Structures are given as structure tokens and as C-alpha cells.
Amino acid sequence: TFNGTWKVDRNDNYEKFMEKMGINMVKRKLAAHDGLKITIQQNGDKFHVKESSNFRTLEIDFTLGVNFEYSLADGTELSGSWAMEGDMMKGTFTRKDNGNLLTTTRTVQNDELIQSYSYEGVDAKRIFKKS
Ligand code: MYR
Numbered sequence: 170t171f172n173g174t175w176k177v178d179r180n181d182n183y184e185k186f187m188e189k190m191g192i193n194m195v196k197r198k199l200a201a202h203d204g205l206k207i208t209i210q211q212n213g214d215k216f217h218v219k220e221s222s223n224f225r226t227l228e229i230d231f232t233l234g235v236n237f238e239y240s241l242a243d244g245t246e247l248s249g250s251w252a253m254e255g256d257m258m259k260g261t262f263t264r265k266d267n268g269n270l271l272t273t274t275r276t277v278q279n280d281e282l283i284q285s286y287s288y289e290g291v292d293a294k295r296i297f298k299k300s
Pocket residue numbers: 186187190192207218220229239241247260262271273286
């Protein structure tokens with residue numbers, strides 16, 4: 170279900186979320202139109218994700234339930250893991266700089282990949298279409 174290339178189509182409350190994350194206005198404006206594209210290849214418990222945006226391209230490998238490190242485009246470092254809950258991916262990550270929790274989910278609904286984000290009580294979504 171998650172396999173394929175997904176391009177961001179629209180955001181919901183993403184600027185408020187980034188503000189809570191402490192990202193300044195100029196970067197928020199850029200990041201809201203970052204053209205994020207993710208290619209997901211799942212093989213059992215193992216995932217390979219290619220990410221490309223106006224900011225960068227990178228490739229990540231992770232295994233469900235196994236901690237890994239991930240840096241945001243602004244350099245903020247996270248550590249955590251993804252797990253599968255039914256048809257939903259649930260990510261639990263901790264910011265290394267302040268210890269705060271960032272949770273995220275991915276689901277596929279009606280040919281769209283919906284990624285939710287939650288940080289310090291602020292929730293956002295980014296909705297991707299297959300490309
Ligand atoms: C992946 O599966 O794509 C790699 C791991 C993703 C980790 C969590 C992503 C949280 C991104 C938050 C964006 C915040 C921007 C302020």
C-alpha cells in the first residue's frame with residue numbers, strides 16, 4: 170500500500186506546526202512549498218525511503234520497531250522509530266536538542282498518502298498524491 174512515489178499535494182495546519190517547532194517565518198514560507206516527494210519501498214519490516222524536496226535529497230533505510238536517526242531540513246535531529254498499527258504507520262520520534270516528542274502517522278486512503286504530525290499539542294497533515 171505505501172509503495173510508490175508520492176508528491177505533496179496540500180498541507181493542513183503545517184505552518185502552525187512548523188511555528189511550534191520553532192522554525193522562522195522565512196523558512197516556514199519556503200517549507201510550505203517544498204515540493205516534497207517521497208518514494209517508499211517496503212519489504213516486510215524493512216523500508217527504503219527516498220526523499221526529495223527543494224531543500225535536499227536523501228535516502229533512508231529503517232526497520233519497523235528499530236530506532237534510527239533522522240535530521241530535518243533545518244538540521245534538527247530526531248531519533249525514534251516507525252511501527253505498524255493495522256494499516257497505519259506510527260512514528261515516535263524525540264528531538265535530540267530538547268527531548269520533546271514528535272509523533273507522526275502515515276495512512277493511504279483513496280489513493281492519497283496522508284501523513285499526520287503532532288508536536289507539543291499542534292497537529293498538522295500533509296497529503297500526497299501518487300506520481
Ligand atoms: C521517513 O520515513 O520518511 C523517514 C523518517 C521520518 C521521521 C519523522 C518525520 C517527521 C518530519 C517532521 C517535519 C517537521 C518539519 C518542521
